[in-house]
Amino acid sequence: MMNLSRSVALISLFLLPLLTFSFSVDNPTDRRVLVLLDDLSLKSSHSIFFSTLKSRGFDLDFKLAEDSKLALQRYGQYLYDGLIIFAPSTERFGGSLDSKSIAEFVDSGRDLILSADTSASDLIRGIALECGVDFDEDSSAMVIDHSSFDGDHTLIAADDLVKSHAILGKTKIEAPVLFRGVAHSLNPTNNLVLKVLSASPSAYSANPSSKLSSPPQLTGSAISLVSVMQARNNARVVISGSLQLFSDRLLRSSVQKAGSPNKYEKSGNEQFVTELSKWVFHERGHLKAGSLVHHRVGETDEPAIYRIKDDLEFSVEILEWSGKSWEPYVADDMQVQFYMMSPYVLKTLSTDKKGLFHTSFKVPDVYGVFQFKVEYEKLGYTTLSLSKQIPVRPYRHNEYERFIPTAYPYYGACFTTMAGFFVFSFVYLYHK
Amino acid sequence: MLAVKVSTVLGSKTAALNVKLAQALSSGSKGSVINNQELKFDADSATYFLDSFPENFDVGKYTFVFEILLDESAQEKLYITEAQTKIPIAATGAISIENAEIAVLDGDVGSVESQKKLDLTKDGAVSLSANHLQKLRLSYQLNTPLGHVFKPHQAFLKLKHESQVEHIFLVKTSGKKSELVLDFLGLVEKLYYLSGKYEIQLTIGDASMENSLLSNIGHIELDLPERPEKAAQPPVQPTDPYSRYGPKAEISHIFRVPEKLPAKQLSLVFLGLIVLPFIAFLIGLTRLGVNIKSFPSSVGAATSALLFHGGIGAVLNIKALSLLGVFLSFVGHSTLSHLASASNKLKSA
Numbered sequence: 001m002m003n004l005s006r007s008v009a010l011i012s013l014f015l016l017p018l019l020t021f022s023f024s025v026d027n028p029t030d031r032r033v034l035v036l037l038d039d040l041s042l043k044s045s046h047s048i049f050f051s052t053l054k055s056r057g058f059d060l061d062f063k064l065a066e067d068s069k070l071a072l073q074r075y076g077q078y079l080y081d082g083l084i085i086f087a088p089s090t091e092r093f094g095g096s097l098d099s100k101s102i103a104e105f106v107d108s109g110r111d112l113i114l115s116a117d118t119s120a121s122d123l124i125r126g127i128a129l130e131c132g133v134d135f136d137e138d139s140s141a142m143v144i145d146h147s148s149f150d151g152d153h154t155l156i157a158a159d160d161l162v163k164s165h166a167i168l169g170k171t172k173i174e175a176p177v178l179f180r181g182v183a184h185s186l187n188p189t190n191n192l193v194l195k196v197l198s199a200s201p202s203a204y205s206a207n208p209s210s211k212l213s214s215p216p217q218l219t220g221s222a223i224s225l226v227s228v229m230q231a232r233n234n235a236r237v238v239i240s241g242s243l244q245l246f247s248d249r250l251l252r253s254s255v256q257k258a259g260s261p262n263k264y265e266k267s268g269n270e271q272f273v274t275e276l277s278k279w280v281f282h283e284r285g286h287l288k289a290g291s292l293v294h295h296r297v298g299e300t301d302e303p304a305i306y307r308i309k310d311d312l313e314f315s316v317e318i319l320e321w322s323g324k325s326w327e328p329y330v331a332d333d334m335q336v337q338f339y340m341m342s343p344y345v346l347k348t349l350s351t352d353k354k355g356l357f358h359t360s361f362k363v364p365d366v367y368g369v370f371q372f373k374v375e376y377e378k379l380g381y382t383t384l385s386l387s388k389q390i391p392v393r394p395y396r397h398n399e400y401e402r403f404i405p406t407a408y409p410y411y412g413a414c415f416t417t418m419a420g421f422f423v424f425s426f427v428y429l430y431h432k
Numbered sequence: 433m434l435a436v437k438v439s440t441v442l443g444s445k446t447a448a449l450n451v452k453l454a455q456a457l458s459s460g461s462k463g464s465v466i467n468n469q470e471l472k473f474d475a476d477s478a479t480y481f482l483d484s485f486p487e488n489f490d491v492g493k494y495t496f497v498f499e500i501l502l503d504e505s506a507q508e509k510l511y512i513t514e515a516q517t518k519i520p521i522a523a524t525g526a527i528s529i530e531n532a533e534i535a536v537l538d539g540d541v542g543s544v545e546s547q548k549k550l551d552l553t554k555d556g557a558v559s560l561s562a563n564h565l566q567k568l569r570l571s572y573q574l575n576t577p578l579g580h581v582f583k584p585h586q587a588f589l590k591l592k593h594e595s596q597v598e599h600i601f602l603v604k605t606s607g608k609k610s611e612l613v614l615d616f617l618g619l620v621e622k623l624y625y626l627s628g629k630y631e632i633q634l635t636i637g638d639a640s641m642e643n644s645l646l647s648n649i650g651h652i653e654l655d656l657p658e659r660p661e662k663a664a665q666p667p668v669q670p671t672d673p674y675s676r677y678g679p680k681a682e683i684s685h686i687f688r689v690p691e692k693l694p695a696k697q698l699s700l701v702f703l704g705l706i707v708l709p710f711i712a713f714l715i716g717l718t719r720l721g722v723n724i725k726s727f728p729s730s731v732g733a734a735t736s737a738l739l740f741h742g743g744i745g746a747v748l749n750i751k752a753l754s755l756l757g758v759f760l761s762f763v764g765h766s767t768l769s770h771l772a773s774a775s776n777k778l779k780s781a
Contacts, residue, residue: 146586146637146644153639163674188670195673202635202646204586215588215600222598309687333679346683364685379677406693409702416710425744427717429737429771 023081023282028321030081030111030281033058034072036065036097038087042243046086049246052274056323058082058281070095072105081110082281086243088117088124099126106131111236111280117181117243118142131229132190133239136183136205136218143183143223143241145203148176149258154208155180157257158225159268160198166285166380167196167228169275175264176257177272178250181242183223192229194379196238196276199223228280234382236280246273283323285381290317292372292388297360306392307399308365315358316349316374316386328355337373338364339387367394434482436471438500450501451480454516457495465489491525491576491640522640525577527584529553529636531609532572534649536562550649552634558650564616564657570603570634571611581608584638589614591623591630591652596669599623603634616654624666625659740767 023030033053037043043050043062054060061080063070065087072078073096083105092098106112116124116135125135142154150157157176161168177197183205186193198221205218226245229237244250251270256263278284295302297311306312314336320329334357338345344364349357369391376384403411438449451471455464465488471480498517535547545566548558552572562568570589574582587603589612599622603612616623631651637644743764 144586144637146639146641147646153637186670188668191671191676201633202586202637202644204588204635206585208585208639211583212585212602215602219588219600220590220598335679335682337683338685343683344685346680348679348682361684362687365687366685377677379673404693405696405699408699409706412703412706416707420710420713422741422744423714423717426741 022078025288028282028286028288029057029323031057031059032080033060033082033084033281034080035060035062035084036070036087036090036093037062038065038090040064042086045248046243046246048248048251048270049273049277052270053277056278056283064094065090066092066094068094070097072097072101078105078108078110082112083110084113085124085127086115086246088115088120088243091121091123093123099123099130102127103130106231106235106237107233109233109235111282113238113240113277113280115240115243115246116184117241120182120241128184128239131237131239132187132193133184133224133227133229134187135241138205138207138217140207140210141182141205141216142208143179143181143199143203143205143225144208145200147202147259148200150176150178150255152180156199156203156225157255157267158197158199159257160200160221161272162194162196162379164380166378167276167279168272169278169284171271173268173271173275175266175268176255177268178245178253178255179225179242180244180250181225181240183218183225184227184239184241185218185222186224186227192231194228194230195224195226196228197224197226197272199225226276228276230380230382232383234286236282238276238280245269278323279380282321284321286321287329287376287382287384288319288321288326289374289384289386290319292316292374292386294372294388294390304391306363306390308363308367308392308394310363311360312363313358313360314349314372315356317355318357318376318384319355328353330355331378333378334374334376337375338370339373340366340368340370343373344370363392367392434471434485435477435479436481436498437479449480452499452501453482453496454499455497456489456521457497458490458492465494488578489523490578490580491523491527491582493640494521494523495519496521524640524642526643527582527638527641528575528577529645530573530575533570534558534560534632535569536560536652537567537569537613539565539567548650550647552636552645552647552649555648556650558632559652560650561653561655562616563655564620566616568614568616568652569611571609573609574605574636581605582638582641584636584641586635586637586644588635590633590635592633593623593626593630593666594628595626595666597624597626597666603636616656620656621663623654623656625656625663626666627654627656629653736767736770740764 022032035050040062050060065085070093072080072083083102085102102112114124114127114131116128119139120135128135143156144153145156146153148157148159149155156179158179159173159176161173161177179197183199183203186195201220203220203223204216205223206212206216225242226238226240229239231237240246246269250267251273253267253269254263254265255267292314293302293316294312294314296306297313316334316336318329318334319326321327330351330353332348332351334349334351336347336349336359337343338361344366345361347359347361349359351357369389372386372388372390374384374386434453436451438451451473453466453469453471456466457464466486469482471482473480496519498519500517529552532550532552533547534550536545537543538545545562546560548560550556550558550572560568574584576582583605587605587610589601589603591599591601601612601614603610629651630653632649633646634649635644635646
């Protein structure tokens with residue numbers, strides 16, 4: 001009995017560090033990723049994608065989607081930082097997973113890659129709908145494009161990529177990206193989703209083997225092939241309409257878009273999925289801010305209260321995660337607001353290229369309780385929302401202007417009256 | 433050229449075989465275009481090929497039916513998995529587009545109000561206008577290289593409003609030509625009663641069409657009636673993501689402008705004006721011949737007199753009022769009583 005309890009204690013002692021071995025504020029890149037497959041042969045047919053993830057230090061855990069022992073949490077702690085669902089035809093997940101638990105997983109700040117393919121089950125559609133992505137209702141429809149295809153009209157060669165260094169990296173993806181799968185559109189009122197790979201204007205979503213009897217729902221550039229969502233808690237989700245986009249076959253294949261003279265030895269798929277996986281697992285585009293520092297010009301301490309029309313200096317330090325370390329963030333569109341119910345002052349911060357953003361301005365002549373607000377939203381970067389409160393008081397009675405020239409006549413009147421009285425008192429008493 | 437490769441289940445080469453294209457069934461018409469055509473074997477590439485197709489083999493979707501027969505000289509026991517293998521094939525070719533034209537027709541009569549010929553291989557700049565009582569007609573003819581009518585899978589006419597709201601219509605092919613007539617009277621509600629400039633875009637495509645096209649034909653100004661209250665609102669369009677994330681416009685606080693004070697010179701002028709009466713008073717006094725002759729000569733009285741006037745001066749200075757007030761009353765009393773007695777003496781004497 002004693003031995004058993006002691007050994008359990010020892011084992012849990014060893015397990016503790018493992019539990020802390022996940023993403024944290026100081027190291028935001030995900031570590032442990034659960035990969036759900038509906039067919040274990042995907043491990044070999046998508047081996048290049050998985051091996052690039054492993055080579056970057058991710059700990060992949062492959063499981064069948066219907067495995068009855070699936071669990072995302074144990075004893076209230078999440079076991080994984082990221083989830084990849086390559087199971088487009090699964091109707092029901094095994095174990096304790098369902099669309100609700102996956103939605104909670106994303107709500108806790110963890111990341112997700114979800115892929116449908118030529119068939120997408122209702123479960124997958126439901127998860128995508130939670131993220132603001134609508135797959136085509138017709139389950140037999142595929143994306144067809146008679147102008148941007150390679151070989152087969154359902155193998156789309158797409159090059160309408162979003163312009164974002166954060167999401168797709170600094171190097172431009174030259175070759176088109178090959179895609180075969182279903183179309184989806186984004187909810188127009190949702191401003192957290194974004195199209196990363198869009199279809200060309202001549203694309204449409206329909207069943208290729210049957211004639212069209214009515215115009216298709218999704219056509220043209222409204223069709224998104226791959227979309228991303230960044231939630232308000234900075235959890236990142238990638239939703240793709242094609243599982244084949246990640247497959248070895250399309251990653252290694254050459255591309256020649258129909259009607260174009262350019263033939264590319266290698267499709268843009270490998271660069272595309274690698275850069276996208278770097279973004280979704282927080283290796284890039286993740287910002288952290290230090291505290292907001294403000295003080296009067298000429299002083300170094302932060303005052304407890306400002307007076308109207310004071311000159312103040314404001315600075316904030318912002319760092320960007322490079323995948324391995326925190327680097328200074330350089331941008332020219334960081335702004336600060338001096339805010340009370342509405343912004344009174346909004347200024348663009350200048351950077352010293354070492355991560356410190358600063359500016360100075362005059363406190364407005366309205367008194368009240370203000371906030372320094374930095375609300376930074378840039379395509380592909382985490383949102384920053386910082387604020388610091390500071391009161392502003394009006395002039396004290398002795399801080400107003402004194403002895404203004406306009407008052408000279410009044411001073412004159414006062415003093416001449418005094419002088420006159422003085423002289424009169426002399427004269428009246430001693431006049432003879 | 434059609435090339436076929438036959439292998440065993442495990443992928444290795446087979447013995448001599450006889451591969452035949454039994455039928456080429458077209459998806460549209462009945463009957464087969466090709467019948468029992470034997471394919472020649474090319475030993476270099478180990479493929480069976482057919483290098484020429486009959487003259488009436490047109491563009492379109494076909495199902496090729498292959499039959500594999502063992503050569504009479506085969507010795508081993510070989511089994512063929514299927515007697516007939518059916519493979520869908522799309523035969524592609526360039527489709528010719530002729531007589532493309534777009535016209536605005538008047539109401540029920542159908543008379544042409546304005547008509548323009550189109551060249552669909554490039555974008556045009558056609559400019560039309562119509563109201564809700566008129567119709568728009570687009571027509572063209574698609575022919576295969578052999579001259580038959582071609583029905584493409586994708587034939588869309590897209591009308592895109594300035595506010596990004598889009599509507600798509602299918603162009604149907606019947607008989608010899610493809611035509612679409614848009615009767616705006618019936619479409620007013622579908623178009624959400626939005627009047628204005630609509631861009632016209634035509635997309636024609638098919639798996640067997642080598643020259644699928646997308647042509648921006650031009651635009652049409654539509655004049656539709658006012659929206660009634662109960663009609664559906666047009667759907668919300670997504671905002672451009674690049675503009676959504678940009679930096680906001682700078683705001684700098686406009687400080688309250690202090691009230692405009694008069695010029696300094698004006699204040700000095702008034703100061704002078706104020707001081708003027710005082711100077712006039714002094715001049716007046718000297719004119720009147722005032723003097724301070726009866727200033728007391730004895731020391732005690734003189735001191736208290738000086739102190740008295742000093743006190744008045746100090747009072748006028750306003751500071752330390754209370755103490756001065758007390759001090760002043762004593763000193764003042766002594767001086768004034770002294771003066772009073774002096775003048776009494778004068779009067780009595």
